[in-house]
Every structure is written in structure tokens, then in C-alpha cells.
Amino acid sequence: KQEVTQIPAALSVPEGENLVLNCSFTDSAIYNLQWFRQDPGKGLTSLLLIQSSQREQTSGRLNASLDKSSGRSTLYIAASQPGDSATYLCAAPNTGNQFYFGTGTSLTVIP
Amino acid sequence: DAGITQSPRHKVTETGTPVTLRCHQTENHRYMYWYRQDPGHGLRLIHYSYGVKDTDKGEVSDGYSVSRSKTEDFLLTLESATSSQTSVYFCASSSGGIDTQYFGPGTRLTVL
Numbered sequence: 493k494q495e496v497t498q499i500p501a502a503l504s505v506p507e508g509e510n511l512v513l514n515c516s517f518t519d520s521a522i523y524n525l526q527w528f529r530q531d532p533g534k535g536l537t538s539l540l541l542i543q544s545s546q547r548e549q550t551s552g553r554l555n556a557s558l559d560k561s562s563g564r565s566t567l568y569i570a571a572s573q574p575g576d577s578a579t580y581l582c583a584a585p586n587t588g589n590q591f592y593f594g595t596g597t598s599l600t601v602i603p
Numbered sequence: 604d605a606g607i608t609q610s611p612r613h614k615v616t617e618t619g620t621p622v623t624l625r626c627h628q629t630e631n632h633r634y635m636y637w638y639r640q641d642p643g644h645g646l647r648l649i650h651y652s653y654g655v656k657d658t659d660k661g662e663v664s665d666g667y668s669v670s671r672s673k674t675e676d677f678l679l680t681l682e683s684a685t686s687s688q689t690s691v692y693f694c695a696s697s698s699g700g701i702d703t704q705y706f707g708p709g710t711r712l713t714v715l
Binding site: 493496523524526528533534535536537538541581583585589590591592593594595596 | 607636646647648653659661662701703704705706708709
């Protein structure tokens with residue numbers, strides 16, 4: 493069974509700082525790695541999907557990288573803003589079409 | 604964003620009663636999923652569907668059943684609710700089994 497871990501569980505940074513969120517997984521036989529954002533009391537919103545054959549994917553101020561061999565993905569957020577405050581989750585689908593989610597990193601960006 | 608709605612959004616029920624949660628999507632997605640989210644556990648898959656009348660179990664399927672009679676609707680039933688099933692339930696859909704998932708707003712279920 494795939495185990496997905498996210499460190500740190502919580503992070504508080506001042507506005508404008510660049511930051512990195514980490515995601516590790518135990519089974520490298522993944523099709524892709526997905527990053528989601530969850531605001532309090534809301535559902536998840538997809539941010540980025542990195543195919544297993546890709547090394548990174550970018551969307552605006554977000555950049556996600558994937559290293560299958562080491563079982564790691566990172567989400568880089570540039571020039572953080574208070575509106576970035578949310579919980580960020582990563583997920584990896586396995587061959588059985590089942591997604592395994594990490595428990596997330598709760599980010600607070602202080603104005 | 605995909606149009607996914609869940610009903611009800613909040614429900615309080617008593618132990619032993621049956622409960623059905625409904626998920627409706629307007630994207631004609633083939634795959635649909637039910638998750639529960641609990642503190643310390645993250646999202647865990649309960650059941651998923653890969654087509655009308657085609658379903659399979661997820662990681663935490665005990666005590667739950669599902670049905671999908673139409674592409675757009677996916678029902679989750681708790682036959683006899685227990686306090687351990689108090690949780691926030693999310694529905695999601697995707698066009699393929701490994702594609703981006705689009706989530707509904709969630710249903711907060713409390714079993715007393």
C-alpha cells in the first residue's frame with residue numbers, strides 16, 4: 493500500500509517569502525503526482541499534475557518537481573501572499589486507480 | 604472547474620439509522636469517488652466507480668455501499684450509521700482513472 497507523507501504539517505511564513513512544501517511516497521510505481529489546495533470548510537482544488545515521465549510542472553508562482561527514484565515531490569511557491577494560506581495536499585494514484593493522499597501541510601502567510 | 608454538487612451539505616443522524624449521501628456531476632466524467640476526511644488521517648478512499656454499475660472498494664469500505672445507475676450520479680449509503688462514521692465526506696470525479704480529480708464541496712456527517 494502506498495504511504496504518502498507531507499512535511500511539515502504546518503508552516504507559517506511572512507508575506508513575500510519563497511517556500512517549499514515536501515511530499516514523499518513509498519511506492520515509486522506511480523502514474524503521476526498531483527498537488528491540491530484545500531481552503532477551510534471547502535473541497536480540494538487541483539493545482540498541478542506531474543506525469544511520471546516529467547521532472548517538473550509550473551503554473552504561475554507554483555512549481556512542482558518530481559523525483560520518482562527518491563520517492564519525493566516538492567511544491568515551490570514563489571513570493572507568497574496571504575491568499576496562499578490554505579492546506580496543500582499531494583496525492584499519488586497507483587495502478588489500481590486508487591489515489592493515496594498525504595495529510596497535508598497547513599500554510600499560513602502572515603501579511 | 605467541474606460541476607460537482609453534494610447533498611446534503613450537513614446531516615446529523617442517530618446511531619443505527621441508514622444514511623444516503625448523493626453526488627452529482629455535470630462533466631460526463633467516467634470515474635467517480637467517495638472519500639472521507641478525518642483529522643490525522645487525511646483523505647481516504649471509500650469506494651470508486653469506473654462506469655455505470657461498475658464500482659470497486661477503496662481503503663476504508665467496511666460499513667459503506669455505493670451505487671451508480673447513471674453517469675452523473677454516485678450514491679454513498681451507510682446501512683446502519685455508527686459514531687465512527689462521523690466525518691466529512693467528499694465526492695470527486697475524473698475523466699480517467701489517473702487523471703485530475705475534481706472535488707465537490709463536502710458533506711459534514713455527524714452520527715450521535
